[in-house]
Amino acid sequence: MTAAVTFDNVTRHFGSVRAVDGVDLKIAEGSFFAMLGPSGSGKTTCLRLISGFEQPTGGAIRIFGEDVSAIPPNRRNVNTVFQDYALFPHLNVRDNVAYGLMVKGMAKAARYAKAEEMLNLVKLDAYGDRKPGQLSGGQRQRVALARALVNEPRVLLLDEPLGALDLKLREAMQDELKALQQRLGITFVFVTHDQHEALSMADSLAIFNEGRIAQIGTPEDVYARPANRFVADFVGSSNVLPPEVTRALGGPAAWSSLRPEALQVAPAGGTALAGPVTGLRYLGAGTRITIAGPGADISVIVPAGTALPQMGETIGLTFAPGALHVMEHA
Amino acid sequence: MHSERASLGLRIAAIGGLLFLHLPILLIFVYAFTTEQRGYTFPPPGLTTQWFAVAWNREDIWPPFWLSLKVASIATVIAIILGTLVAAAMARTRFFGREQISLLIILPIALPGIITGMSLRSAFAIMDVPFSLWTIILGHATFCIVIVYNNAVARFRRLSGGILxxxxxxxxxxxxxxRYVLLPNLGSALLAGGMLAFALSFDEVIVTTFTAGSGVDAKTLPIWMLDELIRPRQLPVTNVVAIVVFAATFVPILLAYYLTRGGSETAGGGK
Known part of the structure; x- marks a missing residue:
C-alpha cells in the first residue's frame, strides 16, 4: 500500500535557520497522524510543506506516490484547518463552506446542498446564515472543519486546531475529531504541542525537536519506550537517569527513563533510590513528590489521599522490575 | 474628585475657535444670495436666488467644471490602481529599502504643493512635454495615490493573511x-480612498497652476474662481460655484468617513 504522505530526506532552510532538517516520514493512508513538538521544532513547517505553502530546500515530498514539488497549493488534493481558522469574514457560514466548490464551478444549488450536508456533519446546520463574527470559538472551529472537508480531500491537515479553545471544549472536540476521522476514513495529519492531545488521538505520532524527528511510533511506543532523553522528558515528563544511576539500579551503563507513576514511595533504607524531599506539587488528582536522588532529581506521582512526607524528610522509592526503560540514544 | 467637564473658560475658547473656523464658510453661502453685484458688504442689502439661474446660463463656467470633473475622475482611477498595488506590496512582503520606499510614496502629501508643482513643471519642461489635460492629471495623481495607499495599506494590515x-x-x-476574497474585503477602503482623492483633486489650485498651460481649456474650476474674484463681475456667481465645489468635495469626504468607520466586521479574519 502506498503511503498517504512520504517525506524523503526533506529539508527547509530559512536563511541560516534549519526549520526542517533531514526529515524522513511515511504517513499511512487512513491513519490519524500527529506531529508533536515544542514551538519552533519544525512541525508546522512540515505541515505547510504538505499543503504547498512552503517549498522544500532539499529532498522530495510525495502525496499518494506523486511528487508534489511542482504542484501549487490550489491543485493539491489536501485541505487545511488553519490555526486561526482563517474563515472569510465577508461570507456567511454556508458560503464559507461552499467556497471550495464555488471556485471549482459547481452550480449554486448543488454546492449549497453539499455545504448543508457538511454543516450537518459538524452539527451546525442551523447556522448557515450567520457571519463568522457572530460565532463562538468552537463553532468557528467546526465551520473551518466543514469548509476543509467539503472538497473531499484525501489528506486533511490540522494546524493546532484546538489551541484557541478552553479545556472542556477542547476535550469534547478531541473525541469528535477522532470519531469523524474514523467515520470518514480520511488521513488526518494533526499538528500540536500538547502531548495529551497527541497521545489520546493519534494512531501514530512523530516527535519533533529542532527540525528533526526525535522518534516516530505509536503513542504506547513513544510513551513507554522513549528513544532518547528529549522524548522521555517532553512526553509525560519522565525521570531521565544518567548511565551511572542506571547501572546502580541494575541496568547497563546507558541513559534510561522511569515514569513518575511507575514509582512507589517506601520507607528509607534498603531501596536503590532514596533521598530528601525537595518538592511537593499538588496536581488535583494526585501529588508530585520530588526527591534529590543520587545523581538525578526524581519525581513520583502519588494518588490523592496518600499520606505525604515532609519537605526535607528522606524517603525511598521502589519500582517494578520492568519499569526501567533503557534508551537507545543519549 | 476630578471633574469630567471642562472649565467654562476652556469651553468658551473651544466654541470661539470653531466659530472662527466655520463662520466664514457660512458667509460664502450667504453671499450667494445677495443682491449686490460688485462687492461683499455685511449685512447683504437684499436676498435673491437669481444668481443660481445666472450661473447656470453662464457659458464660461461649464468648460472649467467639466475639466475639473475629468481631471479628478481620471486622477482617482490612476490612484486607485497604483495605490492598491503599492499597498499590497508593502503589506505582504518584506524587502530591502521597504521603509524608505514607503516614505517616498507618502512624500507628495507631506511636501508643500508649491514644491510638487515647481518640480513637475521643470520636469515637464526638460522632457519637452507640452502642458495639457494629462499634465494636470499627473500632478494630481501624485498626491491622490497617497490617499488611496494610506486607506488600502491600513485595510491590508487588518486583513489576516490566512484568508488568502x-x-x-x-x-x-x-x-x-x-475576485472573491481580496476585493470584497478591500472594497470599502478603496471606495473611501477614491472619494477622498476625488475631493482633493477637485478643488486643488497650487499644483494645477504649475502643471496647467495658459489656454482657456487649461482652466479648472478652482482656477476659474480665483480669476473671477480678481475681476469681479456678477460676483455672487462665484459663491454659487463655491457651493457646488463644497458639495462635490464635502459629500465624498463624509461618505468616506462613514465607510471606513468601524470596519471591524469586514476585516480581521477568524478570531
Missing part, C-alpha cells in the same frame, strides 16, 4: 482569490 492562504488551499487560483 485559505482561499488557495480550497482550490482557488490567484484571480479567484482576488
Amino acid at each position: 492562504e485559505a482561499s488557495a488551499d480550497l482550490g482557488a487560483n490567484s484571480f479567484q482569490t482576488f
Whole structure:
C-alpha cells in the first residue's frame, strides 16, 4: 500500500535557520497522524510543506506516490484547518463552506446542498446564515472543519486546531475529531504541542525537536519506550537517569527513563533510590513528590489521599522490575 | 474628585475657535444670495436666488467644471490602481529599502504643493512635454495615490493573511482569490480612498497652476474662481460655484468617513 504522505530526506532552510532538517516520514493512508513538538521544532513547517505553502530546500515530498514539488497549493488534493481558522469574514457560514466548490464551478444549488450536508456533519446546520463574527470559538472551529472537508480531500491537515479553545471544549472536540476521522476514513495529519492531545488521538505520532524527528511510533511506543532523553522528558515528563544511576539500579551503563507513576514511595533504607524531599506539587488528582536522588532529581506521582512526607524528610522509592526503560540514544 | 467637564473658560475658547473656523464658510453661502453685484458688504442689502439661474446660463463656467470633473475622475482611477498595488506590496512582503520606499510614496502629501508643482513643471519642461489635460492629471495623481495607499495599506494590515492562504488551499487560483476574497474585503477602503482623492483633486489650485498651460481649456474650476474674484463681475456667481465645489468635495469626504468607520466586521479574519 502506498503511503498517504512520504517525506524523503526533506529539508527547509530559512536563511541560516534549519526549520526542517533531514526529515524522513511515511504517513499511512487512513491513519490519524500527529506531529508533536515544542514551538519552533519544525512541525508546522512540515505541515505547510504538505499543503504547498512552503517549498522544500532539499529532498522530495510525495502525496499518494506523486511528487508534489511542482504542484501549487490550489491543485493539491489536501485541505487545511488553519490555526486561526482563517474563515472569510465577508461570507456567511454556508458560503464559507461552499467556497471550495464555488471556485471549482459547481452550480449554486448543488454546492449549497453539499455545504448543508457538511454543516450537518459538524452539527451546525442551523447556522448557515450567520457571519463568522457572530460565532463562538468552537463553532468557528467546526465551520473551518466543514469548509476543509467539503472538497473531499484525501489528506486533511490540522494546524493546532484546538489551541484557541478552553479545556472542556477542547476535550469534547478531541473525541469528535477522532470519531469523524474514523467515520470518514480520511488521513488526518494533526499538528500540536500538547502531548495529551497527541497521545489520546493519534494512531501514530512523530516527535519533533529542532527540525528533526526525535522518534516516530505509536503513542504506547513513544510513551513507554522513549528513544532518547528529549522524548522521555517532553512526553509525560519522565525521570531521565544518567548511565551511572542506571547501572546502580541494575541496568547497563546507558541513559534510561522511569515514569513518575511507575514509582512507589517506601520507607528509607534498603531501596536503590532514596533521598530528601525537595518538592511537593499538588496536581488535583494526585501529588508530585520530588526527591534529590543520587545523581538525578526524581519525581513520583502519588494518588490523592496518600499520606505525604515532609519537605526535607528522606524517603525511598521502589519500582517494578520492568519499569526501567533503557534508551537507545543519549 | 476630578471633574469630567471642562472649565467654562476652556469651553468658551473651544466654541470661539470653531466659530472662527466655520463662520466664514457660512458667509460664502450667504453671499450667494445677495443682491449686490460688485462687492461683499455685511449685512447683504437684499436676498435673491437669481444668481443660481445666472450661473447656470453662464457659458464660461461649464468648460472649467467639466475639466475639473475629468481631471479628478481620471486622477482617482490612476490612484486607485497604483495605490492598491503599492499597498499590497508593502503589506505582504518584506524587502530591502521597504521603509524608505514607503516614505517616498507618502512624500507628495507631506511636501508643500508649491514644491510638487515647481518640480513637475521643470520636469515637464526638460522632457519637452507640452502642458495639457494629462499634465494636470499627473500632478494630481501624485498626491491622490497617497490617499488611496494610506486607506488600502491600513485595510491590508487588518486583513489576516490566512484568508488568502485559505482561499488557495480550497482550490482557488490567484484571480479567484482576488475576485472573491481580496476585493470584497478591500472594497470599502478603496471606495473611501477614491472619494477622498476625488475631493482633493477637485478643488486643488497650487499644483494645477504649475502643471496647467495658459489656454482657456487649461482652466479648472478652482482656477476659474480665483480669476473671477480678481475681476469681479456678477460676483455672487462665484459663491454659487463655491457651493457646488463644497458639495462635490464635502459629500465624498463624509461618505468616506462613514465607510471606513468601524470596519471591524469586514476585516480581521477568524478570531
